[in-house]
Amino acid sequence: MKLKFTLLWAFLILCSSHSIFAIDADMVVAQDGSGDFTTIQAAIDAVPSNQTDRRTVIFIKNGLYNTEKLIIPSNKLNVTFIGESRDQTIISYHIYDCTSPTSGNKCPAEDALLWTGDVIRTSATLTIMGEGFRAENLTIQNTAGPVGQAQAITVRADKCVFINCDLTGYQDTIYFWNDGIRCYFKECLVLGRTDYIYGDGIAFFDACEIRSYGGGYITAPSTPQSQAYGFVFSHCDITYTDGSPQPTNDGQSFRLGRPWHEYPKVAWLYCDMTGMINPQGWGDTWNMDYAATSADLHLYEYMNTGAGADMSGRASWVGLRALTETEAADYTAAKVLNGNDGWAPYEDAPLVTSYQWDNGGSDNGWLTAENWDPDGSPASAEVANVSGQVTVDANGGTFAADMNLTAGAELNITANSTAAYIAGEDATISSSSDVTLSGKIATKDTIIISTTANLTIDAKLSGIHKIIKRGTGTVILTADNTDFSGLFIVEEGTLDAQTENSLGKAGVEVKNGASLKVENDAAFFPESSLSVVTGGTLDLSATVTLSEFYIDGTLQTVGSYSATTNPSIITGTGSVVVGRPSTFLFSSGTWDNVSSYTPAILPEQGETVLCEGEMETASTTNVANVIFVKNKGKLRLRGQHKSTGTLTFEGNQRISYATSGTGFSLEAPIIIQDDISFEMSSANLGGSTMELTGTIVGSATVSVKNTRSDVSNNSKVWLGGDNSGFSGTWDVTTHASNASGLVGIIGASANAMGTGSILIGQDNYVQFDHAECTSSANNLVLNPGAKATVTADIIVGSLTLGTTTYSTGVFTAASNPEYIEGNGSITLEPNALHQPSISEFSAYYKNGQIILNGNAEELRIITMDGKVVHEQHVINNQVTVNLKTGVYLLINENNSLYKLAVIN
Known part of the structure; x- marks a missing residue:
């Protein structure tokens, strides 16, 4: 068996024109030019039209593909996307539904106007009109956030399959747009908040994770009354997550769905349901009174487990009930999907080989073929899953496949090793000797890193979750971890940040008996927080500059802290310097609520705030310059209020109020950029x-x-x-x-x-x-x-x-x-042509360009301390320039000034 696999692998290497891939693809897309195409749509367009006798396989190399709004036209049949890595092959876009008629009610307008016809019919990143589409081992996302309908995929074709894919968004992540179309999802993740699986098609979700932000609805079905099935979830995990793009969602329960049109049909069978599900399950008829009384709604549950599976508190709708054992037998993949043509996608083996750890070898080595099912050493563009209370030894060499460590799995580093990509969820990375792990590590949930020796993590970290340091030894961070914005919790031993950006954008908590060692002035992100309790130690040979420093839970004031000022917690020649940040983040609440800001202090005059949620005015005058981040920030009026700081709207936001009274007022300088x-x-x-x-x-x-x-x-x-x-x-x-x-x-x-x-x-x-x-x-x-x-x-x-x-x-x-x-x-009086005066000269920065509002022929850009960083002739009121995060002064040839805040 081993010999047969090895020969097959060698054959693929020798015969494929793209020999580094395990998939024998018809085309390869690679952003770096190493494939046949650099864009995905170009590969789609090259697929032969109306081809019914075979599949066309498009292999997509790792990368963020976020410049295209994609479509599989109706004459492109049996197209297959294969990603090199589920988490690192990312197809992304950001258009959403809005009320801008000039761009066809799609925003941002400048992007929406790039697309025509069926491509822009919905806001989907990918629109599928060609029958027989298949996707494996990749991510498709819409990043618009909480702004309206913004699909990751819109499915308008029959017989579509998704295997081992992430489909993520916020509102309306997946849209099934057509009666009778059938889709099959196997071991996929679907993420969203509002009606994020919706429409009138037939979809079978097999062993998928359905992950919700708080406060919303999973499904919004509009199943035709005559259609036997709608959405069926079988053996799925129904989960909840914090970290919503709309922070006020966090901590709220969510519902299984609400009826959209017609007579919806949704069934949940053998699923594990989080306790964050609202006990009613449904409970919102969405202005369709018949929903509560019509037996033509089929909202069924059967043999589900978990805290959210209790049906005793479900809404008292006629069509909402538990299935009988006999009825449940009609909700198999075969019954739901076969139709009149016997379509059976569940019988097809995945094109991407997926290995399961079975520890069948003579050791625990991660490259030992007998330890995997099927037997073999997982390779690039393949997937290796390790789940449960088992231990895998990284005993040297390079592990080329994506490795998923879940449900308590442990990766024990016994020799210097390299992992192409590790995704950890409730997992442990450990060592008992001085070793190094290189490559990439992504947190999908909490990861424990435990060592009794010196474990060097030279792997780049990414994610938003917790990394807990345990064990008496030292974990040494040496990679650029800028993409990690979670939280380091040092419970035992030492966490040693040796290099620039080694702590990423994460906060750090140091517990009693543990130590944080910092050896580089730029190891810390200035806007991160550092917290230490009595009994914990900061060993500093560098200057740590930040805006949030807590000792025993108390936020420290602006100043310098060292072994001289705080000998009980600080050792070494370095110090912690607490200063006011250059930029504050605002989540949601009133503008005078300190807890709404990160760091948790009120901004002062001239300082910059990035608003990522809904900011409410207050009786206290706002003095900070507030920038309402595009697509996210909003301003809500709550009284007769004032701001002396400038309020800048990047576009697609609102100033609003909801009241029983006669309205509100705002006195403030306002800049509107879009x-x-x-x-x-x-x-x-x-x-x-x-x-x-x-x-x-x-x-x-x-x-x-x-x-x-x-x-x-x-x-x-x-x-x-x-x-x-x-x-x-x-x-x-x-x-x-x-x-x-x-x-x-x-x-x-x-x-x-x-x-x-x-x-x-x-x-x-x-x-x-x-x-x-x-x-x-x-x-x-x-x-x-x-x-x-x-x-x-x-x-x-x-x-x-x-x-x-x-x-x-x-x-x-x-x-x-x-x-x-x-x-x-x-x-x-039509003849008096208006020309902007010097005082009207203004500008804003967007996508690497400064856009001028007013006439200027020459532009000089200087920092707030007077350093000239750029001088350029102006063409069509635009200047192309890359600026770092900060605040700049712009000077035109008339010496008029404009203060420009740049956010990267």
């Missing part, structure tokens, strides 16, 4: 007002919306600041969510409308209350059914009433009563 919305939701029958009295600068689109659906009222944005730096579009074309509601915008001060366009839709309105709130640079468009209330005599550059555009004239309520009311007038 499209955002002002959203008002008030239960007050008299309506509400969003008052914005600070300056607004930008050239993007601001959409004004009344989002209250259960109340008919009038909600309006009141602009009371000098917005002469705004040259974008005030878009008031979206109808109020309530059919009888109103939404409007009011210019109440000089330059309130800036120099932008003003677009008013049917039943919406604009109100001009100041004679200088507009200028000849403004373009005013009143669509049919729109109104302008004019209480002062104003000037605009152009005017559209319905379908007619005017360039000269004076317009009043008397001349155009269907569009204008009030005692003022609108005069057209």
